[in-house]
Amino acid sequence: MAISNIQLGLLDLSLMRLALAVVGLLAIAVPTLAEPQTMVIGYLGEQRKLPLPLGPLDEAVTDDGLQGARLGIADDAGTSRFLGQQFRLKERILKPGEAPAEAVNAFAAAGISFVVADLDAAQLLQASAAPGAQRMTLFNSRDPDDGLRQENCRRNVLHTVPSRAMLADALAQYLVWKGWQHWFLLTGPHPDDLAMAAAFRRAATRFGAQITVDKPWTFRPANGRADTGHVTLQTEIPAATQVGDYDVLVVADEADEFGAYLEGRTALPRTVAGTQGLVATGWSAVDEEWGATQLQDRFHKQSGRWMLPSDYAAWLAVRSIGEAATRLHSLDPAAIAKYLRSDDFLLAGFKGQGLSFRPWDGQMRQPILIAGPRLLVSSSPQPGFLHQRTPLDTLGIDLEESACKF
Amino acid sequence: MQILITLLLVLVLVPPAAAETIYVSNEQDNTVAVVDGATMTLQAAIDVGRRPRGMALSVDKKTLFVAEGDDNRIDVVDLAKRQVVGQLPSGADPEFFVVHPDGKRLFVANENDNQVSVVDIAGAKIIGTVDVGVEPEGMAISADGRTVACTSETTSMVHLIDAATLELIDNLLVDTRPRAAAFSVDGKQLWVSSEIRGTVTVFDTATRVQTGKIEFEVPGIRREGVQAVGIEMSRDGATAYVALGPANRIAEVDTKTFTVRRLYLVGQRPWHVALSDDQKQLISANGNSGDISFIDVENQEVVKSLPVGRGPWGVVIGP
Numbered sequence: 086m087a088i089s090n091i092q093l094g095l096l097d098l099s100l101m102r103l104a105l106a107v108v109g110l111l112a113i114a115v116p117t118l119a120e121p122q123t124m125v126i127g128y129l130g131e132q133r134k135l136p137l138p139l140g141p142l143d144e145a146v147t148d149d150g151l152q153g154a155r156l157g158i159a160d161d162a163g164t165s166r167f168l169g170q171q172f173r174l175k176e177r178i179l180k181p182g183e184a185p186a187e188a189v190n191a192f193a194a195a196g197i198s199f200v201v202a203d204l205d206a207a208q209l210l211q212a213s214a215a216p217g218a219q220r221m222t223l224f225n226s227r228d229p230d231d232g233l234r235q236e237n238c239r240r241n242v243l244h245t246v247p248s249r250a251m252l253a254d255a256l257a258q259y260l261v262w263k264g265w266q267h268w269f270l271l272t273g274p275h276p277d278d279l280a281m282a283a284a285f286r287r288a289a290t291r292f293g294a295q296i297t298v299d300k301p302w303t304f305r306p307a308n309g310r311a312d313t314g315h316v317t318l319q320t321e322i323p324a325a326t327q328v329g330d331y332d333v334l335v336v337a338d339e340a341d342e343f344g345a346y347l348e349g350r351t352a353l354p355r356t357v358a359g360t361q362g363l364v365a366t367g368w369s370a371v372d373e374e375w376g377a378t379q380l381q382d383r384f385h386k387q388s389g390r391w392m393l394p395s396d397y398a399a400w401l402a403v404r405s406i407g408e409a410a411t412r413l414h415s416l417d418p419a420a421i422a423k424y425l426r427s428d429d430f431l432l433a434g435f436k437g438q439g440l441s442f443r444p445w446d447g448q449m450r451q452p453i454l455i456a457g458p459r460l461l462v463s464s465s466p467q468p469g470f471l472h473q474r475t476p477l478d479t480l481g482i483d484l485e486e487s488a489c490k491f
Numbered sequence: 492m493q494i495l496i497t498l499l500l501v502l503v504l505v506p507p508a509a510a511e512t513i514y515v516s517n518e519q520d521n522t523v524a525v526v527d528g529a530t531m532t533l534q535a536a537i538d539v540g541r542r543p544r545g546m547a548l549s550v551d552k553k554t555l556f557v558a559e560g561d562d563n564r565i566d567v568v569d570l571a572k573r574q575v576v577g578q579l580p581s582g583a584d585p586e587f588f589v590v591h592p593d594g595k596r597l598f599v600a601n602e603n604d605n606q607v608s609v610v611d612i613a614g615a616k617i618i619g620t621v622d623v624g625v626e627p628e629g630m631a632i633s634a635d636g637r638t639v640a641c642t643s644e645t646t647s648m649v650h651l652i653d654a655a656t657l658e659l660i661d662n663l664l665v666d667t668r669p670r671a672a673a674f675s676v677d678g679k680q681l682w683v684s685s686e687i688r689g690t691v692t693v694f695d696t697a698t699r700v701q702t703g704k705i706e707f708e709v710p711g712i713r714r715e716g717v718q719a720v721g722i723e724m725s726r727d728g729a730t731a732y733v734a735l736g737p738a739n740r741i742a743e744v745d746t747k748t749f750t751v752r753r754l755y756l757v758g759q760r761p762w763h764v765a766l767s768d769d770q771k772q773l774i775s776a777n778g779n780s781g782d783i784s785f786i787d788v789e790n791q792e793v794v795k796s797l798p799v800g801r802g803p804w805g806v807v808i809g810p
Contacts, residue, residue: 163625163646167662379626382603431687433668438715439687475713
């Protein structure tokens with residue numbers, strides 16, 4: 086009896102698919118003749134204080150994130166121009182200290198339903214609470230804060246940038262796969278550094294690594310670019326890293342103040358990984374696998390620089406909207422918002438497999454790159470780390486651990 | 492004496508294995524591996540340009556064309572000499588291409604330029620271009636030489652091009668990140684594989700309406716791990732073989748019912764597949780394990796894997 090029910094169900098499903106396919110084909114045929122329909126996507130960024138370049142090869146970038154969103158629009162056009170759809174980007178950059186609510190409300194008044202929110206956590210939470218945001222979807226393309234995926238998660242926010250938990254889990258899997266299980270964790274003084282260190286500690290516990298030394302970085306930020314600055318560093322770093330034995334130094338220095346000074350200067354001859362050295366990241370200019378060459382080339386041609394993780398996250402957001410509109414043959418915001426969160430959504434993101442949003446916290450599940458300074462070293466999840474649903478959910482906060490309640 | 496006679500009889504009665512040669516492009520080694528089909532052994536490696544991927548034989552089967560993605564050209568390999576004897580322009584970043592049945596032209600997908608370039612072989616020059624979607628990749632040409640199909644990966648479409656006028660006939664939406672396109676033997680269907688969705692979409696070429704969708708399920712592998720890439724059609728029109736990429740399988744598909752008859756476990760990440768001239772042997776080029784798999788399709792078993800170099804991608808079988 087049960088079997089025949091299932092068969093009946095399958096038959097219904099295939100009939101429905103056929104019907105849907107017919108409807109879909111009609112939908113393709115019609116709009117090519119009509120005026121293209123347009124959707125405007127908002128981009129909300131903020132002016133940031135430029136960090137001082139650490140080394141002479143570092144370039145100051147003022148438009149990271151924004152350039153990724155612009156490329157997303159260009160890539161969306163590849164398909165949409167054949168389907169009678171059109172996408173435009175409305176760009177708005179907040180001044181330092183400016184609250185985001187007014188800009189969000191202005192977007193809403195202009196009929197914008199999807200916004201790339203290239204904002205820090207506090208600004209993002211304010212933006213998502215604005216009256217205009219209540220019928221919107223905001224894409225967090227900037228802040229890796231785990232709290233935004235946990236107690237501070239929001240119904241109207243999706244995250245295309247990986248969380249700190251995802252980055253730490255990705256690195257931990259690679260280090261454990263290498264057999265480098267004993268870590269020296271060195272943590273900078275800023276709240277972001279402490280949050281990253283917490284994610285590394287959580288990852289170590291999850292994947293069977295041990296933090297044998299756990300130390301804060303207590304030196305004042307040195308200026309390595311002073312003439313013969315290397316002499317100071319050559320004596321300072323060995324002193325700071327004079328600890329018991331370990332396999333790998335894991336550094337949490339999101340502000341990029343000292344992490345880059347470690348490689349080649351530690352007391353013991355050990356690899357540096359974490360926020361510098363071997364880094365876990367959502368995107369890196371060194372990646373050219375899974376067709377990434379073409380994305381990197383397009384980006385470089387457009388912006389004259391390499392694609393940064395924030396660019397990639399903004400690109401993912403704009404492409405997600407485009408992909409949903411393609412599959413639905415529709416620019417209806419409610420339908421797109423629903424489809425993005427459905428099981429059927431799958432985005433090609435040049436990482437070797439389809440990307441989708443976790444229903445429990447709105448985080449985009451994605452492979453995380455393990456990148457060296459010049460070449461890609463690996464991509465996590467690593468082989469052997471299994472999961473009952475998808476290996477991608479071995480990275481970050483899983484359903485069972487989620488504290489998010491929409 | 493009796494034994495000798497038996498031996499002689501055996502030698503006479505067993506048909507000689509087809510004298511075929513398998514060519515495999517190794518995209519990381521910058522070589523084309525030459526494999527003897529009868530003995531299943533590696534014979535040579537031909538040095539070619541950088542990042543060789545798509546390959547095709549000339550109509551007289553004496554020449555192999557090899558697309559060199561990082562050198563923006565197509566190498567011309569003399570198969571008797573087993574060396575590069577010339578070069579053709581291709582447009583930027585050629586990945587895959589087809590030879591027109593007239594033997595005079597190549598149609599090349601330029602992955603970085605969102606174009607298809609038409610190359611005059613004798614004159615060694617580009618004689619036309621067609622704008623298509625973002626990241627063109629898979630190419631196919633109908634047996635009558637009238638229609639060229641080109642997939643564009645990021646646009647998720649297959650573009651149909653009139654081979655004579657170079658006009659776009661139609662742009663058909665397919666599943667995410669399409670890779671290969673193949674016409675059925677009778678020319679009535681066009682098959683397009685989708686890497687990210689792991690499906691093959693089938694169109695009626697006359698009406699350009701979708702008539703089928705093939706989904707692949709591999710026990711123990713999540714849907715993200717099942718990706719459809721290369722397609723090879725059997726000459727009798729009854730069977731299609733589809734490489735399933737990271738699922739490490741080749742699917743054998745019934746072209747009438749669109750059902751998967753069986754899956755062959757091959758090396759890691761098969762990209763493309765090719766059938767021998769006698770249609771009895773199927774070869775898959777396995778990108779991640781650096782080998783090719785020999786599949787006996789009559790007895791339905793994988794009989795051998797042979798290391799051929801780093802990053803095997805394309806496979807072509809010649810005399």
